[in-house]
Amino acid sequence: MSKILKLDFDTADLKLKPEPPENKVPTAPELSRRIIGNVIFLFSEQKGGLVKIERNQAYWLQGNLKIAVEAGDQVIELPDDVFGFLRKIFRETKASPDRIMELVEGNLDAVKME
Numbered sequence: 001m002s003k004i005l006k007l008d009f010d011t012a013d014l015k016l017k018p019e020p021p022e023n024k025v026p027t028a029p030e031l032s033r034r035i036i037g038n039v040i041f042l043f044s045e046q047k048g049g050l051v052k053i054e055r056n057q058a059y060w061l062q063g064n065l066k067i068a069v070e071a072g073d074q075v076i077e078l079p080d081d082v083f084g085f086l087r088k089i090f091r092e093t094k095a096s097p098d099r100i101m102e103l104v105e106g107n108l109d110a111v112k113m114e
Helices: 030-049 052-071 078-093 097-109
Strands: 002-006 075-078
Touching: 002 078, 002 097, 030 052, 030 078, 052 075, 052 078, 052 097, 075 078, 078 097
Parallel strands: none
Antiparallel strands: 002 075
16 A cells, blocks of 8 residues: 655745745745655654664655656655654654644645555
8 A cells, every 4th residue: 555645735825935046936845855854854863863664764755755846746655654654753753833844744644544
């Protein structure tokens, strides 16, 4: 089994500014990729590192998110173990509240559990 995670969300009220070097406003999938990457980093820092299986899940997740964003995909299909890891790190990581993180967490919470 696998889970489908939506990477897109409404960015209209975020007042995003163009970023160098392309001088483009980041897309919702790109922002999702960045937030997930930051949460992986924070989780790892707070736990004093990741065990091998968690590192493999983090590598898979970050690599496939990059591919999905570059392809313009609005969703990503995650194996159950990677989805479980993603849920775990968002649940256990201490992080400051942020509107973009809230939107990414909303997409994560919206995934149907079977």
